[in-house]
Every structure is written in structure tokens, then in C-alpha cells.
Amino acid sequence: MTDKMWAEEIANKIFEKEKEVVARNYNRIPYTTEMGKFDDWSGDDKVCWWTNGFWAGMLWQLYHAFSDSSFMECAIGIEEKLDKNLMNYMGMDHDSGFKWLLTSGANFKLTQSEDAKNRFMLAAGNLAGRLNLKANLIRAWNDPENGDTAGWAIIDCMMNLPLLYKASELTKDPRFTQIATAHASRAMDVFIREDGSSHHIITFDPDTGNILKPLGGQGMEEGSSWTRGQSWALYGFGLSYHHTKNYKYLNTAIKVADYILSKIPTTYRIPVDYCQAKDLDWEDDTAAAITASGLLLLSDELSDIDEVRSKKYRDTAVALLKTLAAECCNWESNVDHILENCSAAYHDDHHNFAIIYGDYYFTEAILRLCKKEIFLW
Ligand code: GLY
Secondary structure, three states, X not given: OOXXXXXXXXHHHHHHHHHHHHHOOOOOOOOOEEOOEEOOOOOOOOOOOOOOOHHHXXXXXXXXXXXXXXXXXXXXXXXXXXXXXXXXXXXXXOOHHHHHHHHHHHHHHHHOOHHHHHHHHHHHHHHHOOEEOOOOEEOOOOOOOOOOXXXXXXXXXXXXXXXXXXXXXXXXXXXXXXXXXXXXXXXXHHHEOOOOOEOOEEEEOOOOOOEEEEEOOOOOOOOOOEHHHHHHHHHHHHHHHHHHOOHHHHHHHHHHHHHHHHHOOOOOOOEOEOOOOOOOOOEOHHHHHHHHHHHHHHHHHHOOOOHHHHHHHHHHHHHHHHHHHHHHEOOOOOOOOOEOOEOOOOOOOOOOEOOHHHHHHHHHHHHHHOOOOOOOO
16 A cells, blocks of 8 residues: 555544534644544633634544535634734734634635635734844744843744745735744754754844844753754744745755654654653654644655655655554544644643644645645745
């Protein structure tokens, strides 16, 4: 069986399961599951959470691949609920890409909805306004108390830049791309270490732009390598190359990818941090799925440039996805999640549980492999 045929089988399995999951979760915005049932982050106190676009993104992917309108209706309902976030200034941080690329961006691409385009541009304008002009870095989070994080940028933000690239495409206004490339070029210099690994957080003086120090963030410690952060760097620089065709971003994505390939365990089960103790069983299936999807993108981008790397990245992505499908998925239709061993952060109390963005990237990567994906970044 070819890899594409294998991926088609898995895509069908996801679709069959998700038909039932959607039917019983029509009004929820899930982050994780409790006893196999989705929780709900659509309430006023949770609606601004950065992961609130992933379930809708997964539904748009499945709608596009399998044409079941219940997926589209549920996704549009989530997009409308996120208007509470759009109207909440403090809830508008750098994660607008994760939220509105996968909701309004998908909706506009598939239905040409003017409402969706309006939301998309409001989110892009807000993200653009977060660039610190001295540091050339986009501020990550807000803090209402005392501005402590005014000089914080994080590697995850590379994934949000396509909101800006696409805003320029939509409006023919280059400002958005100028802001995206200002951040990407500076991030390349300050986040990526000599060996190709990435810091999670970089702090800078928000008045002068001077770089202060890196922080370990969601990884084990500063100097270690948080696996999801590595996957954001790989995929994020790949996306900046995809949108600009600037080789410096491609070379950065390759440098990070080669670092990751040198660290992936022979089991293809991804830990929370590549530097964590070997006998610790904390895993992160989200990092595995994001890495796989990012490697597939990079493999496609390299197919005419570097055939050897292109094949190596594709083979590694397939190995990661086959391991996830065989060892880490819950295929029971009465359980709402798919991936079972995700972790939000190394120092959290809770590890190896379901997280919605793991399921999104797993679905995206499988559909990318069988060429049924709608490209949302
Ligand atoms: N963007 C936050 C995270 O990856 O956990």
C-alpha cells in the first residue's frame, strides 16, 4: 500500500469518527476531554483562549475533504462565538492567526463570506499593531497589570504570521507583509540557536528594542528544547518561505528541521522536551503532529530544490504519522478526542492527555499526505 493510500484510509477513519463527535458537540468549543467528553471554552471567561479556532479548523478541513455540511455549520457557529473575543481588546494577543486563519480564513476561502473576510481583516489589523518598531518583534501576550510582558516575543508567533501575509494578498496592501517579514527576519536572528534549536521566549526592552534574555517558557529550562516550540519554528519559517519565497526563511526552516531529525527518538514517540530525562514518560503528540505537518510542507517546498532532503522530510513525517495512528489514537466513536498523549507545558502537573490542536494538526497532516487538504496557513 502506498503512503497516500494509507493516509486515505486514516482520513476516512477520522471522518467516520468525527461525524458522530460533531453531532453530539454542536455548540462547544473544546480544548480537551474529561472522561472522553469535550469540555467547552465558549463562555465569556474562556472565549479568548488561543486554541479556540482548532476545532473549527478541523471541521473545515473535513468539510472540504468529505462535503458533509454539518461540519461547515458547526464551524461557522464557532466563528460567530469568537466575535466576543474580537470585541475584547485584552483578549486580542498574537494568537489571532491560530484563531482566525482556521475559522474566518477557512470560511472566506470556501464560501467567500464577506462577514468572514471582515473578521479576518479586523484580526489581522490587530496583529499588525503588535509590532514593536525598535525590536522588530511582535509582542506575544497582554498583561493588564503593569506591562511586564510588553517586551516578550515567542517562537509560536511564527505560525500567526500567515494572517498578515494573507491580509496583504486580500487587500493588495503590502503593510501586513512588511510587518510579518520584519518579525520573521528578527526572529530568525534572535530565537534560533547555532545548533538549529529554538528558544521559546525572548525578552527585550520595549523602549529601546535591546534584547535582554531568553526564557525557558513551556520547556524544561532555558537552553533545553521544548518539542512543540521546535515544531512551531520549523513550520513557521517554512510558512514564511511559502509566502515570500525568501531563501533565508527556507534555510532557517531546514536548519531547525535537521536539528529536530537529529533528536527524534527511534520510537518516533515525541517527548515534551528533547532534553528531558530518558526515563520520563511525558509525551507530546501535538509536537509529533505539528512536526509531521511542517515536514510535509517543507518536503513539498523542496521537491524541485533538494530531492534528498525532500524525501527525508517526507519519510520522517510519514513515520511520525504512522506511529501516532497505530499507537496514540483513540478510534472509539463514543470518545470525543483522537490523540491521547499531549502535554501543554513541561512544568504542568498534567501530562499525556487530549488537546484539540493535536487532533487538528494530525488531521491536517493526514489530509496533506493524501492531497485532500485545504491549505489554511
Ligand atoms: N502557543 C502556545 C503553545 O504552543 O502552547
